[in-house]
Amino acid sequence: MSLPDRIDPRPPRRIYRWDLDKTYLQTDFESLRDLFRTAFQKAHEKVAVPGASALIRELAEQGDSRLCIVSGSPKQMRAVLEEKLKLDGVQWDEFVLKDNVSNLLRGRFRALRGQVGYKLPVILESRIHAPVEAEEVLFGDDAEADAFIYSLYADLIAGRVDERVLAQVLEAGGVYPDDAARVHEAWKKIPIADPVRRIFIHLDRLTPPAHFTAYGPRVVPIFNYFQAALVLLADGHLTAPQVLKIAVEMVQTAGHNIITLSNSFQDLLRRGLPLQQAAIALSQAMEGPNALLKAMRPVPDILAAFSKRLAALGTQPPPPRVQAVDYVSLISHALPRTHKGRSTKPQT
């Protein structure tokens, strides 16, 4: 774990946990060739997912949050990854990378690709030091087991998962005994609270959203970070002008346009996310002291397109059902992908 990059005396009100590869960075490691290319890329050659750095910067604007990054990239990549984050203007508080050399030397081959035994103890240990009331929002992707691990983490600290289920999951997930012990130890030190508000899963592989239905409405699969920004506006983590700034950056730097943004907005509405108030807040953001936003192309057009997409839906779909997550039956989601690829059969 690296030392904090900044020293903030105030306890954090919010914690944002991010994965790096395929969540923050556009990374290809489908083939050995991709893997080598990624390993030898320089910081300026690495490309962030559109809107990711803008979103992190806007979330940090409030000044009362912590950014904790946990990545499966090897520790040897720390320097280049840190340089990339600095180039993007991203300041972090925790930055954990995987010690795969140690795993290799100790013959822990399951741990090389396993995610549960790596990420779960790390984020639980990080939570020990957080104030009980600190809310959390987590960001991951559909390439690995992020939806599973983050949900399990949220339900563990909320006291919704018992020790028997945890033991079953860790065993089925192929977690080594010492990592399992770390999980149990850290978990016992954390006071029961329910701080995880959202888990965003970036659909890098375009996994069908229904694949994540079993995790309940807390998990929000997203096609882009504008969608995350809209949900975070509705959740009170961002203001409307901040969301518009993210949208404008995505239009100006990443080839997004009115259609992709308004389609993204409607996609969330169709999945039952209550964004009507967020849409009103965006319209109002152009009034008063923020009237300057009107001149920021293409903000007025984006908002007009939103109204059309909203009207096109007819009646608003019901919000997604809250349900208990059955981690034992979902453990296959947490196992490393085989070459045959993971099934994307939707859960019912």
Add this chain to the structure above:
Amino acid sequence: MVGKPQHITIAFDVMGSDHGPAEVVRGAAQLSLESPHIHALLVGDRPVIDEALAGIKHNGERISVHHAGDYVGMDEKPGEALARKPESSVAVAARLVAEGEAHALVSAGNTGAGVLACKRHFQLIPGVRRAALATVYPTRGVRGAKQDPFSLILDVGATVEATAEDLVAFAVMGSAYARIISRNERPKVALLSNGVEPQKGPPRVVEAHQRLSQMAGLNFTGNVEGIDIPRGTVDVIVTDGFVGNVCLKMLEGVHDTVMELAQYAYKESLRWRAGLAMLSSGIERLKDITDWEQYGGAPILGFDRIFIKAHGRSKARAIANAGKVAAKAVANELGTAIQEGLAK
């Protein structure tokens, strides 16, 4: 007339296809993964579309939904159905295209209702009195940069009768479509008649022949006979809707009969069965070459907006291809090409 847009939105009439809405949604989803510049506007019952979409791989940035609670069934009378169901998916989709929310319409539903919805919401291109339904069919020859084995025939049933003026317009529209979609720079265009001589055929065909012969920019080769249709001697065959529809049904009937004969042969004789088995890879290759699904659908030509009528039995691949054909027609400004052709 629609200008050349950077991003193309295709409105899909999701309801009314033989395979149900899920197949059309799958086709649009496939399109969203394959063609970054094409956006799909799915028009139909929103809960049904949402359920289908949530379970399949798609790109949510390139798909939007417009709710339409009604639809016209395959067996319904188009005029009556549209009057009774003004909010049917095909009517709403055509209206959205006319209002500029999408650039083209794709429907696998009731053909008559699709044509009628377009008549109500679209404008005819100046110089065109009647729209024409065109269709492609496999031939012996290949044509254009794509080595396309398909020829185009129009009209195959949008209107029963056609004047000489209509036939001229059909020739120009068919030529423009073949040039843009098959990438055939100078498609050979002919009139269907009962003889190759210019004076053969009913008066309207003779008059159309005279006028087409004088048109600059059109590669008019004269008349062809019925026998030339499957031979593929020309790239575009022009006729009226009545004759065109009879020809189309006959081609389909011949195809079905040949398939039935092959099945009969397979059952009746061991020698024939062995022969067919030996030919199986060739037959499969032939099937690939003449696979109508790769072509997507039949265009309705003559309106200021594009309408591609996909086959009622279209599966996802054919629907996605219909979307691509529609986008190609929009990107290459088919309407403008037809208008320019008519002005010459």
